[in-house]
Amino acid sequence: MPPHVLRAVFVAGSKNGDLNCPACKTPCELQDGGVSELKDNFYMSSLVDLVVERRKLASGQDRVCELCEDKEVSHFCTECRQYLCVNCERTHGKIKATRSHKVRLISDLNEPEVERQSIAEHDVNCPTHPESKVQFYCDTCQVPVCIACTVVDHRVPEHAHRYLSVAADEYAVQLKDTVTKLKLKEDCIDTNMTAVKKWRDKIHSLFDQEKEKVNSKAEELVQSVRNEQQRLVKELHNGRDARIKETDILIEEFEFNHTSVNSARNYAETLLNHANPVQLLSTRPEVTRRTDELLKIIDKWEEPVDGVEFDEAASDANLGRIKADACVKKCLIENFPKTVWKGDKTCLIIRTRDARGNDVIPRQILNGTLNKPNGEVVHLKFSNNYNGTLSTIFRADVEGKNSITVTIDGQAVPGSPFAFPTRTGLVRTIGNRGNGKGEFNRPSGIARDSRGNIAVADTDNNRVQIFNEALVFKDVITFPNFKNPFKPRDVGISDDNTYFMTDSGNNQVVVSKEGGQLIRCFGQDELKDPQGIAIHPVDDNVYVCSYRSNTVEVYTQDGERLRTLGSPGRGQVVLKSPYSIAIDSQGTLFVSNALEFGHVYGCDTLGKMAMESEKLEYPGGIAIHSDGCILVCNKSSFLFLRRVA
Missing domain, CATH: 1.20.120 (Four Helix Bundle (Hemerythrin (Met), subunit A))
Structure with a gap:
């Protein structure tokens, strides 16, 4: 098939002006010369010629020899592209110019192998010089060329040729x-x-x-x-x-x-x-x-x-909740404090009721403001508890007379604004020396549970005393049946209000309920004069100061020993007579060493040091302030130590 016919086949497979090769799917762009500028694909040309010949055979028409134009054809010369009868085929094979041609039986042309051989045997003439066969390859242009091309369009030295094979x-x-x-x-x-x-x-x-x-x-x-x-x-x-x-x-x-x-x-x-x-x-x-x-x-x-x-x-x-209009006159504040301590967080609870006095989840929005003595106004945000109450947390940081105003739909809740004093410094003193209820003999450790109860380790009275949120005596915890007298040094309280008390008299940690029901004891094998105790807010493990072994022992709340902190040679902080321990909200441990000219150390849960204070004189009790400061009892003085990162 002439090259221009092959190009027409090529274009037939295009879409929206884009040319895609029907064989390899390669996209092509037309140059300025149009379809005529496309390169010739000799293999595809030979294939198309074969298809044309097969269609002629499949047409069913009687064919005659193309030489004698008389006899019925029996052979096909793949190079001359001529149909031959038996006699002409013999003559074709004797002529010097055609004796080397490949001649196939007509009946074999449909065989796949013969078909492929026929394609390969197809002589290729130069598209520029049709009378010349392609015999050379131009490396410069990367195209097959004939002898005429080598002296016209592809002549040396501008072009380099070599034999096609x-x-x-x-x-x-x-x-x-x-x-x-x-x-x-x-x-x-x-x-x-x-x-x-x-x-x-x-x-x-x-x-x-x-x-x-x-x-x-x-x-x-x-x-x-x-x-x-x-x-x-x-x-x-x-x-x-x-x-x-x-x-x-x-x-x-x-x-x-x-x-x-x-x-x-x-x-x-x-x-x-x-x-x-x-x-x-x-x-x-x-x-x-x-x-x-x-x-x-x-x-x-x-x-x-x-x-x-x-x-x-x-x-x-996601199922939704029923809301109703709250009757402002029926709403009330349940737990408004009489006194608020400067800097402390205080929770305010508003109970919302309908006109019949039933608790409801209000459709209205509650608004509240904290009015400070210096004229500053802080807007309060209420959280719906979905039980008929809403709550907000505020911090009064200015001493003097503060007040809170609560409104619903612009109407003030009965009693609003609620005035309250904010105080600083010593508020009150409870107890005195003795062994009666509310009396103390060497109190050494203190803790507060989630209900507001306060537990005090009354060491030399061999007991832990419990006071309610109003600092009124409530209960006492004691263990008279221990081998040695119960000597509580400090108290730690878990989230479920389980009490963990260090007992230096028996070198152990005592675990009990709030009412004093003994749960377990642990640590007797490794603790030596245990003092401070704290429960980690993140991993819930129990950290105990072992005063005479110069370590902090770490346990699970079930009493399983996990590790020891403060051991020399392990890359940990070195402790000397650790007395008190506190843990901040990020989980950093702060330990006071009670020896003269001791230090306060901060470390992680594996004992790696994070902070070291200056030398102190007999540092004792330690606590974490809400602003991140470390509070330390230093012999006769009370210190604020800013945490060092």
Whole structure:
């Protein structure tokens, strides 16, 4: 087929003006010369010629010999492209100019192997000089040329030529490597495409599982929850559909890339196995460029970590709550303090009721202000407790007469504004020396539980005394049946109001309920004169100062020993007679060493030092202020130590 016909076939596969090769899918752009400027594909030209011949045979028309124009054809010369009868075929084989031609039986032309051989045997004439066969290869232009081309358009020294067979053999080696690379790329894309399809199936499974959870939970609720069930299921479907859409896009991309690579590989293999040198080299630039493009395709894919879960714990909050109008006249403040201490956080609770006096969750918005003696006004934010009460936390930081105003729909709650004094310094003193209720003999440690009760280690009275939030005596904890007298030095209280007391008389930690019911004792094997004790706010472990072993021992609340802090040679802070311990909200430990000219050390839970104070004279009790300062008892003085980072 003439080259211009092949170009027409090429253009027929284009879309919207873009040209795509029907063999390798390579996109091409038309130059200024239009279709006529496209390069000739000799292999495809030979293939088209063969198709034309096969169509002639398939037409069923009787054919006559193209030489004698008389006899029925029996052979076909693949080089002359002529049909021959038996006699002319013999003559054709005796003529010197044609005796080397390949002649095929008509009946064999439809055989695949003969078909491929026919393509390769097809003589290729130069498109510029049709009377000349292509015999050379121009390395400069990378095109097959004829002898006439070498002295006209491709003459030396501007162009370098060599025999076609030499160049073809060299390129065949490269093309073989190209086929191998394309096969690897094809396999990789196929593997990833399979993985994406499995992930798509997994997404269906995951979302189906979560959908089942939603349905199961919804069936346990009353009919009013059905609408919520449908919303949750729809949300799951939407989430699944969005992810399925993403995977479908990925699969489509992989399929497109797979098709492109597969097509290019098949084309390269066909060229390698069946094309003659002219056909082979004529496709070299396009195949090389297309191969480079395909080998750059990203073929990596990792399963996203993209799992889903239905949270049953949060479902109840989504069902909504009943709200009603609160009657301002029926609302009241339940726990307004008579006195507020400067700098302390105070919780204010507002009870909201309807006109009949029933507790309700109000539809209205509560507003509150803290009015300070210096004229400053602080707006308070209320949190709904969803039990008929709202609460706010405020801090009075100016000494003198403060007040709080609470309004609902612009109306003041009865008694508002509520005035209260804010005080600093010593407020009151409780107890005196003795062994009666509320009396002390060497009090050494103190702690406060979540109910506001205060526990005091009354050491030489061999007991721990409990006072309520108003500092009124409430109870006493004592253990008269211990081997040695109970000598409480300090008290730590857990979140569930379990008491942990150091007992220096028996070298142990005593654990009990608030009422004194003994739970367990631990630490007898390693503690020596235990003093301070604290419970870590993060890991809930118990940290105990072992005064005479110069360590802090760490236990679980069940009494299991975890580790020892302060051991020399382990890269830890070195302790000398640790007396008191406190832990800040970030979990940093602060330990006071009671020896003369001791220090306060800050360290992490593994004993690595974070802070060291200046030398102090007999540092004792230690606590953490709300602003992050460390409070230390230093013999006869009371110190504030700013924490050092």
